[in-house]
Amino acid sequence: MKIAVASGKGGTGKSTVSVNLAYSLALREKVVLADCDVEEPNLHLFFDAEETEKEVKVPLPEFDMEKCTLCGDCARFCNYGALIVGKDKLLFLKEMCHSCGGCRILCPADAVSETEVSIGRILTSQPSENLTLITGILNIGEIKAPDVIKDVKKAAEKITGSQITILDSPPGTACSMVETVDSIDFSILVAESTPFGMHDIKLAAEVVKERNIPACIVINRSDGQDEVIEILSEEMNIPILMRIPFEKEIAEIQGNGEILSAHSEKYQKEFLALFDEIQKMAGGEA
Amino acid sequence: MKVAVTSKGENKDSVFEGRFGRTPYFLIFDTESDECKAVKNPYSQEASGVGPRAAQLLVDNSVNKVITGNVGGNAASALQMAGIEVVLDRNGGSAEEVYNKNKA
Numbered sequence: 001m002k003i004a005v006a007s008g009k010g011g012t013g014k015s016t017v018s019v020n021l022a023y024s025l026a027l028r029e030k031v032v033l034a035d036c037d038v039e040e041p042n043l044h045l046f047f048d049a050e051e052t053e054k055e056v057k058v059p060l061p062e063f064d065m066e067k068c069t070l071c072g073d074c075a076r077f078c079n080y081g082a083l084i085v086g087k088d089k090l091l092f093l094k095e096m097c098h099s100c101g102g103c104r105i106l107c108p109a110d111a112v113s114e115t116e117v118s119i120g121r122i123l124t125s126q127p128s129e130n131l132t133l134i135t136g137i138l139n140i141g142e143i144k145a146p147d148v149i150k151d152v153k154k155a156a157e158k159i160t161g162s163q164i165t166i167l168d169s170p171p172g173t174a175c176s177m178v179e180t181v182d183s184i185d186f187s188i189l190v191a192e193s194t195p196f197g198m199h200d201i202k203l204a205a206e207v208v209k210e211r212n213i214p215a216c217i218v219i220n221r222s223d224g225q226d227e228v229i230e231i232l233s234e235e236m237n238i239p240i241l242m243r244i245p246f247e248k249e250i251a252e253i254q255g256n257g258e259i260l261s262a263h264s265e266k267y268q269k270e271f272l273a274l275f276d277e278i279q280k281m282a283g284g285e286a
Numbered sequence: 287m288k289v290a291v292t293s294k295g296e297n298k299d300s301v302f303e304g305r306f307g308r309t310p311y312f313l314i315f316d317t318e319s320d321e322c323k324a325v326k327n328p329y330s331q332e333a334s335g336v337g338p339r340a341a342q343l344l345v346d347n348s349v350n351k352v353i354t355g356n357v358g359g360n361a362a363s364a365l366q367m368a369g370i371e372v373v374l375d376r377n378g379g380s381a382e383e384v385y386n387k388n389k390a
Contacts, residue, residue, distance in 0.1 A: 076346070085342065093338060093360055
């Protein structure tokens with residue numbers, strides 16, 4: 001089962017929920033925790049384990065100007081505006097290219113070849129016997145976060161023996177988040193009970209609803225009332241399955257880079273109960 | 287010489303459009319005859335990459351100079367590579383007025 005932890009707004013507690021859920025589950029079975037927030041991965045801060053590294057490469061076209069006839073077919077084909085063919089030269093805007101390979105396929109002069117460039121890294125580590133952590137990192141200056149996320153998800157699938165993958169999504173509802181929630185089984189939406197929090201979680205909820213992904217809400221920094229999120233939960237028919245209270249002690253544990261569930265058996269049990277409930281909702285086996 | 291003017295409509299008296307990549311039309315004037323033809327910009331509603339693609343449209347129409355309100359980074363690189371001169375007009379008016387003011 002693949003569970004994505006998402007939120008519209010940044011800083012609501014996605015990482016807290018991901019780390020604690022994975023930690024608690026790993027006490028009883030094998031789990032893969034995948035950090036898909038590749039522009040600012042942070043789950044590794046909670047664990048201390050040796051990492052193995054793999055590059056993320058994407059194909060890019062290369063142009064042989066000896067062969068190019070400046071016909072412009074490639075530029076008129078490119079949906080992303082990555083190619084412009086002038087009267088005497090060609091301009092390739094690498095950041096705009098989505099690596100579709102179309103220009104290479106259709107070039108009548110056979111002037112386009114393919115080269116690979118590195119845009120990021122995938123780090124894999126084994127913080128405990130049952131827990132595998134996969135972290136995606138997008139190189140600074142690169143913009144193709146979804147390609148790194150795709151590789152994080154592929155790496156997660158290759159880990160054998162684990163039936164559960166928890167994906168920590170980037171904030172927002174842009175390409176990176178949509179890539180993370182693509183073909184998953186369940187989505188945990190982490191919300192904070194403020195008007196901003198409500199507005200942003202609603203956007204995230206709409207993304208997963210559109211894709212028929214069952215979802216639940218976890219409220220972080222709950223004041224015990226959480227009116228705005230309760231109204232939304234009812235409106236959108238997404239149950240609130242857990243509330244993490246706004247407490248200094250929790251903030252301190254988190255702030256020290258430690259895991260709440262490792263400190264408190266109560267939270268261990270709560271996160272396991274959350275998972276059991278999710279499993280029922282998703283209707284699948286673990 | 288051919289001069290393109292970004293325009294909200296397809297006639298000379300249409301309102302000048304300030305955006306380059308998202309302009310609904312390019313009015314392409316011939317400076318010798320002052321004749322004008324409208325070319326619809328098929329990318330005006332597209333999600334992304336509109337600037338460079340609009341630039342390619344001007345290349346394909348053998349345009350030498352474009353008059354518009356503003357040009358984005360990628361479009362500017364594309365126009366420069368293609369040797370198309372860019373004139374920015376921030377005052378507006380009708381497409382024809384803007385053309386007459388800046389054609390020289």
